[in-house]
Amino acid sequence: MIRYFSQIFACFFLYAILFSNPINIDTLLETAKEDYFNGKNEDLSYKIELILDQQPDNPTAHILQGLILLQDESVVQRLKAKKIIEDYADKEKNDAFSNYALGVLYKKQNILRSSRKYFEKALEYNELMVPAMIELGDNYYRDMLRYYNRYTDTEISLSYRRYALEDYDYAVSYLRKARRVDPRHREAAYLLGSLYYETEDYNLMRELFEEMHDFYPEDKDVNLFLGLAYLSQRKYDNAYACFETALIEFTGEEKQELFSPAYLTKDKDDFQSDTLIETFWDQKDPMFLTRENERLLEHFGRFAYANLRFGAPKLKIEGWRTDRGKTYIRYGKPIHIVEYGKSMEFNAIYPPMQIWIYPWFQLAFSDEFWNGLYQFTEPSLSPISIFKERTRVNYTLVAENIFNEVPENFNFSLSGGTFTSPYQIKFFKDSDKTEGLLYFGIPLEQTLYFPEQQIESALFVLNQEHLPKTDFRQTQNLYLIDDSFQIVDEYYINYLNFVYDAGTVPYSFEVINKTLDKNFVDRRELEIPDFSSDSLAISDLLIADHIIPADEFHSWQRNGLYIMPNIMQLFESKDTLAVYFEIYQLRADNNGYVHYRVENALSKKKEGGILKTIFGSDTRKLSIVNEFSGRKTSDFVVQSIHLNNLESGEYEFEIIVYDDIAKKQTRRKTVIQILGHVNN
Secondary structure, three states, X not given: OHHHHHHHHHHHHHHHHHHHOHHHHHHHHHHHHXXXXXOOHHHHHHHHHHHHHHOOOOHHHHHHHHHHHHOOOOHHHHHHHHHXXXXXXXXXXXXXXXXXXXXXXXXXXXXXHHHXXXXXXXXXXXXXXXXXXXXXXXXXXXXXXXXXXXXXXXXXXXXXXXXXXXXXXXXXXXXXXXXXXXXXXXXXXXXXXXXXXXXXXXXXXXXXXXXXXXXXXOOHHHHHHHHHHHHHOOOHHHHHHHHHHHHOOOOXXXXXXXXXXXHOOOOHHHXXXXXXXXXXXXXXXXXXXXXXXXXXXXXXXXXXXXXXXXOEXXXXXXXXXXXXXXXXXXXXXXXXXXXXXXXXOOOOEEOOEEEEEOOOOEEEEEOOOOOOOOEEOOOOOOOOXXXXXXXXXXXXXXXXXXXXXXXXXXXXXXXXXXXXXXXXXXXXXXXXXXXEEEEEEEEOOOOOOOXXXXXXXXEEEXXXXXXEEEEEEEEEEEEOOOOHHXXXXXXXXEEEEEEEOOEEEEEEXXXXXXXXXXXXXXXXXXXXXXXXXXXXEEOOOXXXXXXXXXXXOOOOOEOOEEEEEOOOOEEEOOOEEEEEEEEEOOOOOOOOOEEEEEEEEEEEOOOOOHHHHXXXXXXXXXXXXXXEEEOOOOEEEEXXXXXXOOOOEEEEEEEXXXXXXXXXXXXXXXXXXXXXXXXX
């Protein structure tokens, strides 16, 4: 009822304007055109009626009427629209809007050359006509897409890429000009952004939509495009903010489709609740240290792009429901696309076809009915049919097998890329749990420009679902040049300590260089030893380059010692190997003294076949025994071993502790690598 009265009021208001000042017909025509360009057809119909009531033969009003009819799906109405537009445009040949209308008519009929000609004529009569610029930009954009990956299907295939890039230049030129006239025009920005995205000009795309975001901060499509641009540059935190805003405007069905695991897994029946779906996406998170789930953001971006790029509007099919859309969402952008256009030969008709090439497989899609809906290629079984495919492979079956066997693909890194962080975890006794010391190396990169770099690191202990259960985090500013004592072999050695219960646990060790926006992730299982019993025990062996008394300048130490670990456990034959370890639960005699011996043994690992393993001679090179006495039932030991020009190879280093009072022994082994002496 409210809508009905508002329409009556609008009509009455327009009549009042018209009769109070008849000269306003021209103004009314201009506002009617603006209504058409903005899709306000309800107001437009009233204005047309008012104009024709005063000027029954007004060509522009009739053309507007024809353009409204042209939007109807009825063939009868569209034929009627064609006659109206052509008849009245013929009377206004030198008018920009009349030529624009003819361009729209021929575009609707898919006569693209004629359409382009009339849009160009419209600009001849009005060089600032933004809708004509946008239509020409769209026209050249579609041609660019049509030929960007196109090859001839001759014996020697030839690429159309050069011609596609010419279309790209024309499209960009028209759309940039449209934005100079109207910087806030969304359709011009959407088309221009799509062009940048297709040609991977992500900086231009980001700058464009950052500007549009200033105009329309809550707009769904502006946020989607800007999120895609950020995502393409791996700026996940920025992409998250944009997608979160866009998601508010999604319908319930769209959200259900978006978060469905069905696009990434064959086990579709395993996700019957929101909790299971949430767990699925949490498990896909490639880095727990960041606020965002980058895999979900990538899925969001692929989902949005599939809808923008692969839909069939004439058939009212969304892009994510198509074969190309589902493939793109699961495996991302192919490394290469080969496309063939439709062709007709003497005895065969071939539809357009695309071949998507991935590192592990390829899939083919055909536009069998030439309506824009590419489906997995299925050759006809009829040998007499003139409708042929360029391949005899049934790609529906191929795709079904690939989707079942090949997991979804996502290679994660931050915008700066990834780095390698060598690390090792050593365990020691805590009061009632086990203490871990995680030593890791930060590569010395760009220290000239960034001598101080912020590093965030964390060890996540995971539960049975491989989701974070407990985490140990730290953020530090490292002075990579000043702290030269901690630099070894182009790595700055850092550490993180934690206390946890004994047992086998999955974990994720993660590091972010926040200054360079680079990351490292490693996920494995960890065996945490139990030191809680009363039996003789030994900690892990901490192999070091040097161990010295600590002073106030050393931020991390153990038992008054500053230990620089050799986290690669790699030495030259001229080096000295230092080792630190702790002994627990030694037994004291009646006088309160402990007596124990420590043997260290270094032997080269056996090489060769099984016979050499069985019958080979003893390869032990070094064996040293030291005796200790004191009153501590738990103690620490530091030993140094000169490698004495040992030959290159992999060595087994073993510490054996003998408790002379309890008549017990325990041992711990590790492996080191010795290289031949390298002359500088």
